[in-house]
Amino acid sequence: MVQSANKGIDANVALGSADLRKRLKLDGKEFDAELKRVGNLIEEAGIEIVRVSFLDAHGILRTRPIEARHFRQVASNGMPTTSAILSMDTANNIAVPIFSADGGLGREDMGGGGDMYILPDLKTFKSLPWEPKSAMVLGDIYLRSGLRCPFDPRFQMQEACARLNAMGLKFMGGVEVECTILNVTNGRLTMEDSGMPATPPAVAPLQHGYQYFSSDVVDGAGDLIADLREALIGLDLPLRMIEPEWGPGQIEITFDPLLDVDAADAVVYLKTAVKQVARRRGMIASFMATPGLPNAFSTGWHLHQSLVDCKSGVNAFLSQDEVISDLGRNFVGGLIEHFAAGAAFSNPTINGYKRLNASPLSPKFATWSHHNKGAMVRLIGGPGDQTTHLENRVGEPAANPYLYMASQIFAGLDGIERKIDPGDPVSDPVLLSDKPIMPVDLIHAIEALEQSSMYSQSLGEEFVNYYLMIQKYAINRFLSTVTDWEHREYFERF
Template identity: 55%
Template sequence: MNELTRPQAMIGKQTDSVGRSGFVERIGLATPEREEALGALVARIAELDLEVIRIAFVDVHGQLRIRPVEAGHFRSVARNGMPFGTALFAMDSANFIFQNVFSEDGGFGRKDMGGAGDMLAVPDLSTFRVLPWAHKTGWILSDIYLKSGDRCPFDPRGSMQRACADLAARGYGFVGGVEVECHIFKVDDPKLSLENCSHPPVPASVSPIRHGYQYMSEFVSDEMEFVLKPLRRALLDVGLPLRTAECEWGPGQVEITLDPLNNVEAADAMILLRSTVKQVARRMGLLASFMTKPGLPNVYSSGWHLHQSLSHSQSGINAFSSATDSISEVGLGFIAGLLEHAPAATAFSNPTINGYKRLNGNALAPQRAIWSDDNKAAMLRLVGGIGDPATHLENRSGEPAANPYLYMASQIYAGLDGIDRKLDPGPALSDPYAQTDKPALPKNLNEAVEALDSSSFFRAKLGDDVVNHFISTKRSEIGRFQSYVTDWEQGEYFEMF
């Protein structure tokens, strides 16, 4: 090795050894502007002496899939794409492959996804980050393309990009703010014996880092500072617009909020937030979980409240704000669309079996498709009012494990439908739990999936292929759950019968 460090020596080389040579140019993305941005990014990587770049994309579950590449090969990846196996889109929540990926079409109905072959991740250069907790490591999000050059229809980031394009065609932009809860526990036993390396693995044995049920107590917050401080620092260091990181209701429960962001950037932020929290916690001997209701004693449910509005593209002015009413006509139409399509959209806001343990068993969670003016029992809470430039809606139904791209895309499409059809949401209701005549939200994932399956609206907007693929993924998860003998069944029936 010469006097240069290894990454610096590699970065100076031009190589086409990764990906498919000239792929980005072939699909029409190799603009002079992108090449200029790539040159600046490669120079930054060299200046920072980075060694590894994590090339990432997000699967249908909202999980990050990565391939780490040596920094010297990053220019090649940016021009040629990074190969990933198409089978990654054929895995359910436990990574079981639920379709014949080796068939001619891979079970996807497309020959360019057959044989479990390659798809190409094309890095979005604007998403590059340096991970402060990982040694000399960069990170970048990618869009997924198929060998044919087509955008992969199952890439959830693409679904939201298309929804935002529909908004832009009408002169609007999406504004999304994250308010999400999670639990942080001390790991007592990581369960790393081979006997515990099952599929899925046996989860770690954990204990609380602090008692709960002392909401907003300064003493609890101070005791949690050893966790909150490094989380805040990491979230800020990766460029997230952190607003608050504080203790929530249950033992070790934390709530994190971000400033609102525009369009796809809002969903990207949620992906990076979850990943940052989990990785930083792990390095402290802790386990951070965005599971809605962990199966642990005295643990409270977590939610993801999605704050959202539209802005006028040319002026940037909030399209929901009104000088004379609590919300504009555009905002009312958006509300009506969300209510109209709530049953099917719940499959995206609550895509896990566990998420419905909160909706059904938590007195603070919404249960019906209604809206209200600043009432937190409603599915949709209006925040703001007459003349308030920050007027927006808070959808309180979502779970922290939701895929942000599909969740936000479904909100955009549903809201636009209400605007386009000039739907009327009716008056804001003041006592949400008393509205027993209003439509109930799905009681479980199977009901939500059935509602989505029968939704001609979401099939038209997202595409049959996207909806069918999502449903197949969820039905695999549901099928495994229904075949599992629970502790409840064992206790209920084993000795009785």
């Protein structure tokens, strides 16, 4: 199917930017082998539609579905899509003048809301178990000039991993992410409810009551978990566990650790699978940190991470005598040094700070501890333990996986390069008065990022300015909205 798709195609109707991959010197034997593998998969699985996808800076998956017979062209030429997508906030409001000569983003090759190109990474091509005859592939964004788009979050993760690789190291990331899955009782399918953003649906719990690790609750969610498990394993993801968590409809999913960009790609597929499988069951899956629902519990994303020596495969955080190696200790130092600015990526939504401030189970201070879960960074393992690694416990599930992980890598690298000492791990990370507190809201995190020379240098000043711009747009929109609290507090009284 794929091999024959290009025969007799008129250049005037060809997709994408002609021979983009060849012009960028990204073709060759490895690409040919991958294209042949994907072509065989399309034939054998009877794939008819391929969803060519990328993640925007908000962590929202953007997709253009293409008929499978055209996929070979897309693999070589890229899938064209408007650059305006990168100019939107989380509700699809346009934040910049997209039709200006520079697209409102300071780049002539993004002017006028014109095309950019999603060049598929064929190694991420997967059949979708829940959607017959469909597949999905993640791609990298290229501009009309042929340059990588600096606003592409996957590019930032690739750059972070490249810096590590140049030092003979690889990033190992383990996923432990929570979400809330509820039955939809009223989808609010009216024009009045279909704004930007739309009115959320009315929901009900999957079962009556809840209790942490209750066998009855686990059994009651069995059918849903079976469907999620089938989808995740069908995507060839390294599933370790799916289980009900603390609150009504709260689910936690854990993966085995993966290396470099694969760790972040896996989270993209995880969220996609969970949301779309739930939708097909008449449910809604939300990765919002603190849903505004009675009795709903806050959800988090604990990021497990370590570094691996490229040649030996040995854990670079391992020490035979100390709880962690000197390199690992300095990595912790970088995480703590840049905790406030890093929160702009680990907790990128206004809502995420409702969890940090209100939940008694979320860390409140920039500390590290050995095994104690009350710290921002928990060290797991110890002398001689091959599994020694760090767990960042502040992240929210809505975080963009590429930016969350890249920001951790860059902060850790700064700690390594400057040999930052985080001090001794604390034994009681809760009752502290001399340690810096986590940002109280997104505004403070964005202010810290704006002042961070390290992130401007590592992520690039162009990207940081772009990220600040879209986040400030969201913050200003939030601050200009009259809340229910304000109306109740002031309307009658004043």
